[in-house]
Amino acid sequence: METQVLxxxxxxxxxxxxxxxxxxxxxxxxxxxxxxxxGASGANHGLLHSGARYVSTDPxxxxxxxxxxELLKKLAPHCIENTGGLFVAFEGDDExxxxxxxxxxxxxxxxxxxxxxxxxxxxxPALSKDLIAAYAVEDATIDPFKxxxxxxxxxxxxxTTLLCHNKVVGFKKxxxxxxxxxxxxxxxxxxxxxxxxxxxNAAGAWVREVAALVGVSIDMLYSKGSLLVTDNRLTKxxxxxxxxxxxxxxxxxxxxxxxxxxxxxxxxxLDRIIPTIEEVDLIxxxxxxxxxxxxxxxxxxxxxxxxxxxNTQSEIDDHxxxxxxxxxxxxxxxxxxxxxxxxxxxxxxxxxxxxxxxLICQRLKVASPCLTRTEPLPCTQAGRWTEPGLGPRQWxxxxxxxxxxxxxxxxxxxSVIDSVIRSIQKQNGTPNLNAIxxxxxxxxxxxxxxxxxxxxxxxxYEKGLLxxxxxxxxxxxxxxxxxxxxxxxxxxxxxIQAELKEVLxxxxxxxxx
Amino acid sequence: MSTSKAIECQLAIIGRGMAGMASAFxxxxxxxxxxxxxxxxxxxxxxxxxxxxxxHPIEEKKSWYDPWAAIDDLIRDIPHHxxxxxxxxxxxxxxxxxxxxxxxxxxxxxxCKEHNIEMIxxxxxxxxxxxxxxxxxxxxxALKKKCPCLIVGFRGLTDFSAHQIVATLQEKWPDLRATIIxxxxxDHVSELFPGEIMAQTLELSNNQKKLIRxxxxxxxxxxxxxxxxxxxxxxxxxxxxxLEDKIGVPVFEIPTMPVSVPGLRxxxxxxQHLSLxxxxxxxxxxxxxxxxGPKGSFVLSIGNRxxxxxxxxxxxxxxxxxxxxxxxxxxxxxxxxxxxDLPVCxxxxxxxxxxxxxxxxxxxxxxxxxxxxxxLFRPLDxxxxxxxxxxxxxxxxxxxxxxxxMKCGSGLxxxxxYAAVNAFLRLNG
Numbered sequence: 001m002e003t004q005v006l007x008x009x010x011x012x013x014x015x016x017x018x019x020x021x022x023x024x025x026x027x028x029x030x031x032x033x034x035x036x037x038x039g040a041s042g043a044n045h046g047l048l049h050s051g052a053r054y055v056s057t058d059p060x061x062x063x064x065x066x067x068x069x070e071l072l073k074k075l076a077p078h079c080i081e082n083t084g085g086l087f088v089a090f091e092g093d094d095e096x097x098x099x100x101x102x103x104x105x106x107x108x109x110x111x112x113x114x115x116x117x118x119x120x121x122x123x124x125p126a127l128s129k130d131l132i133a134a135y136a137v138e139d140a141t142i143d144p145f146k147x148x149x150x151x152x153x154x155x156x157x158x159x160t161t162l163l164c165h166n167k168v169v170g171f172k173k174x175x176x177x178x179x180x181x182x183x184x185x186x187x188x189x190x191x192x193x194x195x196x197x198x199x200x201n202a203a204g205a206w207v208r209e210v211a212a213l214v215g216v217s218i219d220m221l222y223s224k225g226s227l228l229v230t231d232n233r234l235t236k237x238x239x240x241x242x243x244x245x246x247x248x249x250x251x252x253x254x255x256x257x258x259x260x261x262x263x264x265x266x267x268x269x270l271d272r273i274i275p276t277i278e279e280v281d282l283i284x285x286x287x288x289x290x291x292x293x294x295x296x297x298x299x300x301x302x303x304x305x306x307x308x309x310x311n312t313q314s315e316i317d318d319h320x321x322x323x324x325x326x327x328x329x330x331x332x333x334x335x336x337x338x339x340x341x342x343x344x345x346x347x348x349x350x351x352x353x354x355x356x357x358x359l360i361c362q363r364l365k366v367a368s369p370c371l372t373r374t375e376p377l378p379c380t381q382a383g384r385w386t387e388p389g390l391g392p393r394q395w396x397x398x399x400x401x402x403x404x405x406x407x408x409x410x411x412x413x414x415s416v417i418d419s420v421i422r423s424i425q426k427q428n429g430t431p432n433l434n435a436i437x438x439x440x441x442x443x444x445x446x447x448x449x450x451x452x453x454x455x456x457x458x459x460x461y462e463k464g465l466l467x468x469x470x471x472x473x474x475x476x477x478x479x480x481x482x483x484x485x486x487x488x489x490x491x492x493x494x495x496i497q498a499e500l501k502e503v504l505x506x507x508x509x510x511x512x513x
Numbered sequence: 514m515s516t517s518k519a520i521e522c523q524l525a526i527i528g529r530g531m532a533g534m535a536s537a538f539x540x541x542x543x544x545x546x547x548x549x550x551x552x553x554x555x556x557x558x559x560x561x562x563x564x565x566x567x568x569h570p571i572e573e574k575k576s577w578y579d580p581w582a583a584i585d586d587l588i589r590d591i592p593h594h595x596x597x598x599x600x601x602x603x604x605x606x607x608x609x610x611x612x613x614x615x616x617x618x619x620x621x622x623x624x625c626k627e628h629n630i631e632m633i634x635x636x637x638x639x640x641x642x643x644x645x646x647x648x649x650x651x652x653x654x655a656l657k658k659k660c661p662c663l664i665v666g667f668r669g670l671t672d673f674s675a676h677q678i679v680a681t682l683q684e685k686w687p688d689l690r691a692t693i694i695x696x697x698x699x700d701h702v703s704e705l706f707p708g709e710i711m712a713q714t715l716e717l718s719n720n721q722k723k724l725i726r727x728x729x730x731x732x733x734x735x736x737x738x739x740x741x742x743x744x745x746x747x748x749x750x751x752x753x754x755x756l757e758d759k760i761g762v763p764v765f766e767i768p769t770m771p772v773s774v775p776g777l778r779x780x781x782x783x784x785q786h787l788s789l790x791x792x793x794x795x796x797x798x799x800x801x802x803x804x805x806g807p808k809g810s811f812v813l814s815i816g817n818r819x820x821x822x823x824x825x826x827x828x829x830x831x832x833x834x835x836x837x838x839x840x841x842x843x844x845x846x847x848x849x850x851x852x853x854d855l856p857v858c859x860x861x862x863x864x865x866x867x868x869x870x871x872x873x874x875x876x877x878x879x880x881x882x883x884x885x886x887x888x889l890f891r892p893l894d895x896x897x898x899x900x901x902x903x904x905x906x907x908x909x910x911x912x913x914x915x916x917x918x919m920k921c922g923s924g925l926x927x928x929x930x931y932a933a934v935n936a937f938l939r940l941n942g
Contacts, residue, residue, distance in 0.1 A: 404704035458674030469681040483871035491843045507917035509636045512872040
């Protein structure tokens with residue numbers, strides 16, 4: 001294959017970059033070793049930062065967050081819920097930090113409004129009675145899956161090719177240029193050579209591995225962050241603990257659920273990024289200081305992502321350090337058509353993509369200006385079904401009531417799954433449980449795939465989209481993937497759910513044998 | 514002031530799953546005045562198969578043809594497994610008694626006394642089990658012969674994919690094919706569930722005729738026809754026979770994912786029998802509190818939320834199941850027994866409850882947590898002595914077993930219920 005730009009990585013940055021370049025008329029191939037948002041882009045809080053979290057540590061990031069979140073609220077409203085946010089402090093918290101906060105905000109130009117304790121409790125009744133200070137800020141939430149799916153969808157309409165499950169395994173150099181990259185399809189074993197004029201490494205936490213293939217070394221640190229998903233939505237707004245960024249200090253609404261996080265654990269290897277029981281307990285204990293209900297509420301799963309940090313040898317902690325992005329122009333390493341953008345914050349993904357696209361266009365001598373700053377992100381079928389709560393609404397509205405439900409937790413009927421299957425096929429993908437789950441709410445409800453797993457596999461067989469015993473392999477992969485997130489929250493209600501899952505799949509059906 | 518009504522009985526059975534049902538059954542047959550407490554439980558989740566013993570050691574995935582030899586091996590390796598406390602003769606007698614009752618109850622089961630049989634599951638896997646409902650026996654035979662066979666699915670029945678079964682078994686069974694037909698009177702129904710309604714529909718001969726009409730053109734060279742287990746609630750064998758007569762080849766049922774009709778049939782058969790035997794069932798009640806009565810007896814306060822009855826019983830059989838049944842409860846720190854707070858044998862901490870891989874062949878240690886008992890199935894207190902003279906624990910709440918992985922769920926329920934009821938008889942004098 002041949003293209004102008006090869007983008008390695010299909011996360012928020014890679015897909016955002018593809019759209020940015022495509023809108024400037026540049027042909028791209030996006031090579032993703034897994035599926036869309038397989039790394040940190042799909043394992044974060046889904047928080048569109050107002051900037052207030054960084055006022056004490058980084059005014060530049062604060063400003064970027066503020067500008068970008070305002071822009072995205074206008075240009076991609078369908079990916080965003082403008083919830084607003086609160087910063088809250090409790091008895092025992094650092095009172096100096098609390099007192100400084102409004103000043104730091106106004107110094108950075110971040111709108112902030114002090115609330116009476118009583119008013120704060122009225123806005124968010126779940127807040128602890130030990131509340132001593134509350135400030136309203138302009139935080140919002142963003143659906144990272146919808147965002148990336150819409151970005152890649154528009155990029156594809158403008159000529160971008162998406163190759164999922166294609167891992168870069170080597171580069172061919174000629175002189176001081178990369179001439180081609182070899183991709184290995186991890187599902188089929190097929191190799192593809194992509195000749196590209198420019199190569200962008202947007203592999204997130206894996207940028208070091210990719211760069212190493214062409215002899216460029218990047219000094220990276222990895223900070224794992226784990227998050228928890230509750231069964232119900234507990235607050236209307238984003239709730240931030242008013243203290244220096246730390247563990248378990250943000251609760252973000254995620255549609256019909258709430259997401260509590262995060263942690264910061266230095267890890268050496270990227271082989272197995274999983275949330276641990278220690279992390280879960282830490283997050284729950286910390287979170288319960290803000291909202292006591294977090295001690296007793298039901299959690300349906302946990303997940304973990306990795307913050308890729310460029311090692312600056314500084315002493316600041318990872319919660320604060322992860323905030324800046326770096327665009328590495330490898331011309332300085334003697335490779336004039338290679339750049340790395342390790343990714344930073346979801347909130348500023350568009351800005352990072354724009355800066356990277358500027359560099360690439362300058363190299364390609366393409367004069368077209370960036371359009372993602374002004375053009376709204378279209379709302380398409382590709383990202384439609386990631387929205388929590390849409391299933392039940394549409395089930396009534398679009399008369400899906402005349403069709404069987406394949407996922408009862410999220411009320412997804414056969415025509416929803418059909419629509420998701422079509423999107424996958426448009427993205428050159430193979431419809432399977434993981435791909436369908438990524439693009440919809442399937443498997444995300446309390447049952448975590450117990451009922452929908454077997455039904456959707458059966459449906460794929462009935463549609464002729466699965467043959468042989470591939471459905472069993474598919475189910476195993478899907479259930480084991482879900483399990484990684486379930487395992488650390490298996491007590492009380494979710495343990496009962498897990499037991500039922502094992503009764504069905506192992507006790508009755510021998511899937512483990 | 515207590516307004517609750519008083520009940521006297523010899524034995525109170527807590528739990529209405531397979532182990533609770535079996536306990537009530539054996540108690541009833543032995544003339545013990547018994548009450549049964551608990552909402553309809555585990556049996557409705559049953560596939561219809563009665564497993565005795567299938568896999569050991571689970572980490573080697575060693576599947577046994579001879580369940581009795583498997584039990585020998587099992588209790589040699591895991592001497593605390595509940596099977597180690599029941600004589601093999603008693604396990605045999607327990608099955609004998611149970612199966613002859615099921616036959617009388619018009620729910621006959623099929624088995625080969627000395628070895629396991631193989632049958633297909635709704636996922637298209639093959640499972641070794643000990644007994645299957647008689648309506649499945651033609652499936653066992655067809656699978657053995659790998660004869661040309663048709664698997665029938667119904668439009669709208671998303672819990673059962675005929676094509677999945679056929680594709681998954683393709684390599685082992687090339688002469689298997691699938692077809693989808695409409696279910697009688699279901700043209701305007703979007704979604705079908707493999708439950709009572711479908712089963713009852715097929716009890717009407719008019720609907721059977723419609724099914725036969727829809728099915729017949731697809732039979733062709735098939736020497737057997739399999740379909741989801743919905744052939745009536747109570748006369749399944751007759752209905753299968755009627756179908757066989759008309760389409761000319763053996764018919765068999767395949768279990769569906771729960772709630773499945775074979776589970777409901779078992780539940781109904783027990784419930785009817787127990788009710789005939791005068792065993793009162795408090796289906797909307799749970800045990801709120803138990804206190805000690807005179808001479809080692811118990812006083813149970815039962816009700817939905819507030820106490821409705823006060824039960825005086827000489828003995829209790831705890832058949833309350835695991836987490837789903839409510840017999841065990843886990844918080845973030847530990848696993849507890851819900852009613853008496855009996856000591857629960859369990860892994861050290863939550864980190865060791867579950868493996869990182871769902872399908873880890875060693876099984877999850879939490880699944881072997883449970884109650885330790887003596888040879889009379891009396892749960893032990895922290896000193897290792899029976900916690901109460903006449904408190905017994907049976908079924909999946911027991912420690913040192915992983916019924917899901919060992920494929921011994923029904924056998925465990927039946928054998929331990931049998932043993933506990935007999936032990937109660939002896940101790941009650």
